Amino acid sequence: xxxxxxxxALAEAFKSRGIKVTEQRKAICRELLQAENHPSAVQxxxxxxxxxxxxxxATVYRTMRTLCDAGIVEEHDxxxxxxxxxxxxxxxxxxxxxxxxxxxxxxxxPEIERLQEAIAERLGYRLIGHRLELYGVRIDExx
Amino acid sequence: xxxxxxxxALAEAFKSRGIKVTEQRKAICRELLQAENHPSAVQxxxxxxxxxxxxxxATVYRTMRTLCDAGIVEEHDxxxxxxxxxxxxxxxxxxxxxxxxxxxxxxxxPEIERLQEAIAERLGYRLIGHRLELYGVRIDExx
DNA sequence: ATATGTGCAAACGATTTGCGCCTTT
DNA sequence: AAAGGCGCAAATCGTTTGCACATAT
Numbered sequence: 001x002x003x004x005x006x007x008x009a010l011a012e013a014f015k016s017r018g019i020k021v022t023e024q025r026k027a028i029c030r031e032l033l034q035a036e037n038h039p040s041a042v043q044x045x046x047x048x049x050x051x052x053x054x055x056x057x058a059t060v061y062r063t064m065r066t067l068c069d070a071g072i073v074e075e076h077d078x079x080x081x082x083x084x085x086x087x088x089x090x091x092x093x094x095x096x097x098x099x100x101x102x103x104x105x106x107x108x109x110p111e112i113e114r115l116q117e118a119i120a121e122r123l124g125y126r127l128i129g130h131r132l133e134l135y136g137v138r139i140d141e142x143x
Numbered sequence: 144x145x146x147x148x149x150x151x152a153l154a155e156a157f158k159s160r161g162i163k164v165t166e167q168r169k170a171i172c173r174e175l176l177q178a179e180n181h182p183s184a185v186q187x188x189x190x191x192x193x194x195x196x197x198x199x200x201a202t203v204y205r206t207m208r209t210l211c212d213a214g215i216v217e218e219h220d221x222x223x224x225x226x227x228x229x230x231x232x233x234x235x236x237x238x239x240x241x242x243x244x245x246x247x248x249x250x251x252x253p254e255i256e257r258l259q260e261a262i263a264e265r266l267g268y269r270l271i272g273h274r275l276e277l278y279g280v281r282i283d284e285x286x
Numbered sequence: 287a288t289a290t291g292t293g294c295a296a297a298c299g300a301t302t303t304g305c306g307c308c309t310t311t
Numbered sequence: 312a313a314a315g316g317c318g319c320a321a322a323t324c325g326t327t328t329g330c331a332c333a334t335a336t
Contacts, residue, residue, distance in 0.1 A: 020290060020335050042325080056293050061326060063291095077220060079274070081301095082325055096266055105266055112258050116277055119252050123239055125279030131222075132275050134259055136268030163310050163315060184301080199318050204301060206316095225300060291334070298327070308317070 007033065010072065010087075017070050024055045028063050029087075038076060038084040038104055078104070078133065094132040150176065153215065153230075160213050167198045171206050172230075181219060181227040181247055221247070221276065237275040 010029050011021045019025075031047050032039070039047070041064055045057045064085050067073035074088045078097060093108040112132070120127040153172050154164045162168075174182070174190050182190070184207055188200045207228050210216035217231045221240055236251040255275070263270040 015336095018290095022291060022335070024292075040325090054293080058294080058327080059292060062328095065327090066291095077222065079220065096263060096268060098268070099271055105268075107262060107266060109258065109262050112255060112262070115252065115255050115258065116275075119250060119255070120239060120277050120279045121282075123248055123250060123279075124282055125239060125241070125248075125277070126282050127277055127279045128242055129278040130276060131278075132259075133273060134263050134268070134270055135272040135274075136263045136266075136270045139264075139267055139269050161315095165310070165316065167317075185299095197318080201302080201319080202317060205303095208302090209316095287336100289334105289336080292332085294330090296327105296329085298325100300324090300326105302321105302323070304321085305319095306317105308315105310315080311313090 005033070013070070013072055019066060019070060024052070024059050025063055027052045027055060028060060032073070032085065032087050035086075038078075038086045040080075040082045040084050042082065044085070077131075094134070096134040096136055099135045099137050148176070156213070156215055162209060162213060167195070167202050168206055170195045170198060171203060175216070175228065175230050178229075181221075181229045183223075183225045183227050185225065187228070220274075237277070239277040239279055242278050242280050 007026060007029060010033075011026070014021050014025070027048060028044065031044055035044075035047075041057065041060045044064075045055070045060045048055050048060070064073060064075065064083070068075050068085075071088055073085050075083045075085055076095065078084055078095070080102075091108065092113075093106040094112075096105040096107060097103070098105070116130050116132075117127045150169060150172060153176075154169070157164050157168070170191060171187065174187055178190075184200065184203045187207075188198070188203045191198050191203070207216060207218065207226070211218050211228075214231055216228050218226045218228055219238065221227055221238070223245075234251065235256075236249040237255075239248040239250060240246070241248070259273050259275075260270045
């Protein structure tokens, strides 16, 4: 269901936008591709450390910035004080954050999307973006 | 329609929670009461400078933290890199941010609130909070 | 060859904190 | 008098940037 599942596809996206395909960028993308969650720059840098101890944190930040600008990566905040990244190109979705574990669940609800546009219009605006985060606690099925 | 419109009411809220009523806190609250928007700590500190040049930025930050913890103030992010504050106690609402001017419009839509709870429940969570921000551009009525 | 990217360390902006003094309770 | 708050400067944290060298095109 995701748009870019391979390094090759990403490399193509890079070239088509004049972004050089370097070793560090490939390594960072590999990490993003296999990430189960939405890592921060620091987390990314730490995970990279195993196989690529020479990649600097500055490069991770610069790459995230470059790829966000190119629309290849999306940045989220989650109120954790630092940015969290994920490969874009997947289908649009919002996030529900488990208030206890910090786990992030993705979801998409067409009705809520429609409502948002309606609300913006009612206020005299054309919607160009939005941020929706739900914070919740698991309903213990066995309690 | 707001819950706390007077300094006196705020002072009472302070006392009931064991928060001392100091000059600086009163000055900060006065500023929040008459603010038309959601000021950041730095903005608040700047506005305070006229009549209270001795109030330090650290005190503004400490006060915001204390009052947020006490539920008297709410903090918002808006992706501007720094926190923005407003007195709580008013009715719940979300924000639409004018992407061009940065102006913030408050709104509340019961239907969207209901939908959020339904979505959380569907995912196995009980909703304890949320953040909804719409970003839009004004629809020029004369275009 | 040229433009771009990278590592390092220093710079940054927002926010927090240690400490000695001051004010509310 | 005791507890808590304040101002100041220094510290911290996430992120950015200047510079000299390295690499992709």
